[in-house]
Structure formats: structure tokens, C-alpha cells
Amino acid sequence: MGNKMTVIVFSGDMDKAMAAFNLAIGGASMGLEVTMFFTFWGLNIIRKNSAPVAGKGWLQKMLNRLNRGGSQRLPLSRFHMLGLGKWALGQLMRQAKFPPVEELLSMAKGLGVKFVACTTSMGIMGLTKEDFLPDVDNFAGVATYLGDATQGQVNLFI
Amino acid sequence: MGNKMTVIVFSGDMDKAMAAFNLAIGGASMGLEVTMFFTFWGLNIIRKNSAPVAGKGWLQKMLNRLNRGGSQRLPLSRFHMLGLGKWALGQLMRQAKFPPVEELLSMAKGLGVKFVACTTSMGIMGLTKEDFLPDVDNFAGVATYLGDATQGQVNLFI
Amino acid sequence: MGNKMTVIVFSGDMDKAMAAFNLAIGGASMGLEVTMFFTFWGLNIIRKNSAPVAGKGWLQKMLNRLNRGGSQRLPLSRFHMLGLGKWALGQLMRQAKFPPVEELLSMAKGLGVKFVACTTSMGIMGLTKEDFLPDVDNFAGVATYLGDATQGQVNLFI
Numbered sequence: 001m002g003n004k005m006t007v008i009v010f011s012g013d014m015d016k017a018m019a020a021f022n023l024a025i026g027g028a029s030m031g032l033e034v035t036m037f038f039t040f041w042g043l044n045i046i047r048k049n050s051a052p053v054a055g056k057g058w059l060q061k062m063l064n065r066l067n068r069g070g071s072q073r074l075p076l077s078r079f080h081m082l083g084l085g086k087w088a089l090g091q092l093m094r095q096a097k098f099p100p101v102e103e104l105l106s107m108a109k110g111l112g113v114k115f116v117a118c119t120t121s122m123g124i125m126g127l128t129k130e131d132f133l134p135d136v137d138n139f140a141g142v143a144t145y146l147g148d149a150t151q152g153q154v155n156l157f158i
Numbered sequence: 159m160g161n162k163m164t165v166i167v168f169s170g171d172m173d174k175a176m177a178a179f180n181l182a183i184g185g186a187s188m189g190l191e192v193t194m195f196f197t198f199w200g201l202n203i204i205r206k207n208s209a210p211v212a213g214k215g216w217l218q219k220m221l222n223r224l225n226r227g228g229s230q231r232l233p234l235s236r237f238h239m240l241g242l243g244k245w246a247l248g249q250l251m252r253q254a255k256f257p258p259v260e261e262l263l264s265m266a267k268g269l270g271v272k273f274v275a276c277t278t279s280m281g282i283m284g285l286t287k288e289d290f291l292p293d294v295d296n297f298a299g300v301a302t303y304l305g306d307a308t309q310g311q312v313n314l315f316i
Numbered sequence: 317m318g319n320k321m322t323v324i325v326f327s328g329d330m331d332k333a334m335a336a337f338n339l340a341i342g343g344a345s346m347g348l349e350v351t352m353f354f355t356f357w358g359l360n361i362i363r364k365n366s367a368p369v370a371g372k373g374w375l376q377k378m379l380n381r382l383n384r385g386g387s388q389r390l391p392l393s394r395f396h397m398l399g400l401g402k403w404a405l406g407q408l409m410r411q412a413k414f415p416p417v418e419e420l421l422s423m424a425k426g427l428g429v430k431f432v433a434c435t436t437s438m439g440i441m442g443l444t445k446e447d448f449l450p451d452v453d454n455f456a457g458v459a460t461y462l463g464d465a466t467q468g469q470v471n472l473f474i
Contacts, residue, residue, distance in 0.1 A: 003466075005462075008177075010173075010174065010316075012236070015356055016326065018356075019324075019326055019355065019473075022436065023458060023461075023462075025458075026457075026458030026459055026461070026462050027462055029459075030459065030466075032462070040177060059246050059253075062246065063237075063243075063246060063247070066237055066243075067236075067237065077357075078357055078383075079379075079383065085382075088375050088379060089379070091375055092379065092440050092442070093440055096439045096440045098436065098440055120180065123256070124247070124250050124251055124254045124256055126250070141184075142180055142181060142184030143184055143188065145181075146181075146184050146188055149312045150161075150188075150190070150311065150312060153311040153466065153468070153469040153471065154465045154466060154471050155311065155313065156471065156472075156473040157315060157316050157473060158326075166335075166472070168331075168332065168335055168474075170394070197335065198334075198335060199331075199393075199394055215411075217408055217411075218408060220404065221401075221404060221405070221408065224395055224401075225395065278414065281412045281414070282405070282409055300338055300339060300341075300342030301342055301346065303339075304321075304339075304342050304343055304348070304470070307470045308319075308348070308469070308470060311469040313471065313472065315335075315472040315473060
């Protein structure tokens with residue numbers, strides 16, 4: 001049985017992104033081969049913070065204006081309160097010396113965690129490779145995910 | 159170790175239902191024996207679109223009026239915006255030639271994915287077998303789920 | 317391959333807590349060694365119902381006032397409706413003779429399910445051991461979780 005671990009990151013919420021990276025970093029530190037599959041709202045986490053609004057046609061533009069993406073723009077799943085809750089949690093994380101999402105992402109990357117962006121969701125949302133951070137290792141679909149997941153037993157959907 | 163895969167579908171959101179079916183279809187295409195366990199809000203996905211309001215007594219009726227069910231009535235987990243966001247996403251899916259939930263459901267079924275409806279949730283919500291699509295293979299509880307899950311390693315909760 | 321099962325309980329929603337305990341109870345009844353890892357909003361489920369507002373400094377106090385915790389204070393993930401939806405679901409559970417969260421927690425405990433509280437989240441939120449029920453077996457981080465998860469194949473994130 002493999003020493004692989006996979007995390008599907010469907011959510012684009014800051015708190016869930018923190019949990020996902022924390023698990024991935026923990027796994028990689030223990031010597032597991034970890035792959036994170038970012039799909040749907042989770043794609044936001046690995047989108048550039050500085051990219052222009054993505055998409056073609058007014059519908060994709062509208063969706064991407066609302067759902068701009070970038071690790072610094074992630075809302076909280078609870079108590080977001082127009083950004084106030086998010087700001088408060090950010091402060092508490094700093095006090096507890098817990099790194100923000102951007103840093104967790106770099107730490108995961110530094111430990112060899114593989115980042116895959118889901119091409120199916122990208123197609124629907126009108127996102128191209130240019131919209132993503134250079135940290136993304138692979139642009140692929142469900143078959144690639146299952147290839148990894150069937151070789152490990154820690155497979156989570158977040 | 160088994161070649162089974164299980165997906166618990168707890169969520170009744172359209173976007174999460176898409177992810178669940180996409181994974182199940184991918185697994186079945188690769189030759190895995192896939193079972194989807196629909197529970198709680200996820201039961202909505204396999205309820206008839208045309209059924210009358212389910213339940214006995216005013217409380218169950220009220221819940222089922224709000225939470226009517228049927229693959230065409232699923233909200234988005236984000237940006238639902240009284241249906242506008244859902245409509246927009248539906249348009250984008252059509253443009254990307256990505257099938258709607260009803261079709262994903264049929265595709266999964268056609269590939270032999272097993273659908274199980276959780277009887278515990280049905281009891282609480284006052285749902286009977288008649289409220290569900292004929293595609294449901296089995297009405298069962300957590301023991302049936304665990305019987306399958308312990309024989310595979312790709313076990314997701316969505 | 318182990319007979320372990322792990323459930324990460326990230327969500328603090330009543331309906332998801334019910335699902336988590338139901339799965340854990342099912343697993344323990346079948347002879348699996350089940351561990352539940354409570355993290356982030358999920359910590360609320362195992363916090364005392366009667367504890368004073370936790371945390372140091374006004375930011376932690378504010379967060380903990382909003383996010384008070386205790387199994388009796390959990391909202392629904394859908395249709396909470398300022399508590400009306402929750403009340404209605406509670407009534408339906410009583411009618412269906414389905415136990416409330418407090419009782420599910422005791423049942424899980426009685427069957428030997430292990431409860432672990434995530435120390436990383438506790439640090440950010442300013443929670444101490446005194447804020448938790450005596451039922452908690454262990455206060456630990458991601459390494460402890462992965463030690464268990466890599467020995468079982470039913471590993472869920474809720």
C-alpha cells in the first residue's frame with residue numbers, strides 16, 4: 001500500500017484552505033507523497049493575487065469579478081462579516097504566530113507537495129494557465145486524481 | 159485491497175453534486191466499484207423533480223416545502239444569489255459542454271455506480287421510497303456504508 | 317491494513333456533527349478503532365455548554381462571544397433561520413426517536429470512540445483545556461491525526 005496522500009480542495013474559504021495546507025504540510029513532513037487537487041472554488045487559492053479579471057464574455061467576466069481569486073481574497077466559511085471576521089482571525093493567527101495562507105502555500109511547496117488545478121472547472125469558469133501561480137505543477141482532471149488516490153489511503157475532500 | 163470507492167453525499171448544493179458525480183463517473187470509468195451514499199441535504203439530489211411536497215404533519219411539510227428536492231432545484235454553495243448565480247453557472251456549463259446534474263446522474267448510473275439513500279435521514283425528514291428516483295438501488299444506513307468503505311481506500315465525504 | 321477509522325470534524329454545524337457521530341458510532345459498533353479529530357469550528361461540538369466566554373484580549377473574546385461553542389449551540393448548515401430551522405429539525409429528530417448531539421456524543425464515547433481536540437486551532441482561538449468537556453481524550457496536532465489516518469482507510473473530513 002502506497003505512502004500517498006491526496007486532498008481535494010473544493011472550498012475556496014480561508015479557514016478550509018488553512019486546514020488543507022496544514023494537513024498537506026503534516027503529511028509531507030512525515031514523508032508522505034502529497035498531492036492537492038484544487039477544483040471549483042478551491043481554484044481561487046492558487047490563482048494570482050494580481051491577475052486581471054479572468055474569463056471571456058460577460059457571464060464569465062461577471063462570475064470572475066465576484067469570484068476574483070487569489071490567496072489574499074479568500075472569505076471565511078463562517079463569520080466573514082464583510083471582511084471583519086476575516087480581519088479578526090488574521091490578527092489572531094498573527095498573535096499565535098500561525099502563518100497566513102500564502103506562507104502555508106510556500107511551505108507546502110517547499111516540502112514537495114504537488115499542486116494540481118482541475119481543468120474541468122477551469123473550462124467552466126474560463127480560467128487559463130496564466131491565471132494561476134507558477135507553483136502549480138499540473139493541469140489535469142479526475143483521472144489523474146484517481147490515479148494518485150487509489151495508491152494511498154488518506155484521501156480527503158475539503 | 160478492494161477496488162471499491164465510496165462517496166457520501168451530505169451536501170445538497172449543485173456545485174458539490176457536480177463534483178461528486180464527476181468523481182464517481184471517473185472512478186467507474188477506471189473500473190472501480192463506486193457507491194454513492196446520499197444523506198441529509200444530499201437526498202435532494204436523488205429526489206423526484208416532480209413529486210408533491212413530502213412528509214407528514216406541518217413540521218415535516220414545512221421543512222420539505224423549503225427543502226423540496228429534485229436535481230433541478232439544487233442551490234449553489236456560493237453566489238447562489240436567489241438563483242441568478244445558479245443560472246449563470248448553468249449557462250457557463252452549457253458553453254463548456256459540461257452536462258447538468260440530471261445528465262451526470264444518468265451517466266453515473268449507466269456506468270454502474272450504485273446509489274444508496276440513507277434511511278436515517280429519510281426517517282427524520284419524513285421521506286418515503288416514493289419520493290425518490292427509480293435510479294436508487296438501495297435504502298440503507300451507516301452499516302451498509304461502512305461495509306463498502308472498509309473495502310476500498312477512496313472514501314470521500316462531500 | 318488497520319481497522320482504524322478517522323473523522324476530522326472541521327464543521328461546527330449541528331447537522332454535520334450528527335453525521336460525524338453517526339458514522340463514528342457505526343464504525344465503533346462494527347469493531348473499528350475510531351478517532352474523531354475536532355478542529356476549527358468543530359471544536360465547538362466538544363466545548364462545555366456552560367463555560368464562560370473564552371479567550372484573552374478583546375479580539376479572542378469577540379470571536380468566542382460569536383462562536384460560543386457547546387453542543388447545544390450549534391447552528392444548522394442550511395435553513396438555520398435564526399434558530400427556527402434548528403428548532404424544527406430538533407422536533408423532527410425527537411419524533412423519529414433520533415438522539416440529539418449531546419446523546420450521540422455520549423454514545424460514541426461509551427463505544428470507545430477517541431476524541432482529540434486540535435491544539436493549533438485552540439491556540440488561534442485562545443481556548444484552553446478547561447473550555448472542553450471531560451470526554452476529550454487527547455489534545456494534539458496534525459501529526460497525531462496522520463499517525464492514525466495512515467493506519468486505516470476510512471478517513472473522512474466533515
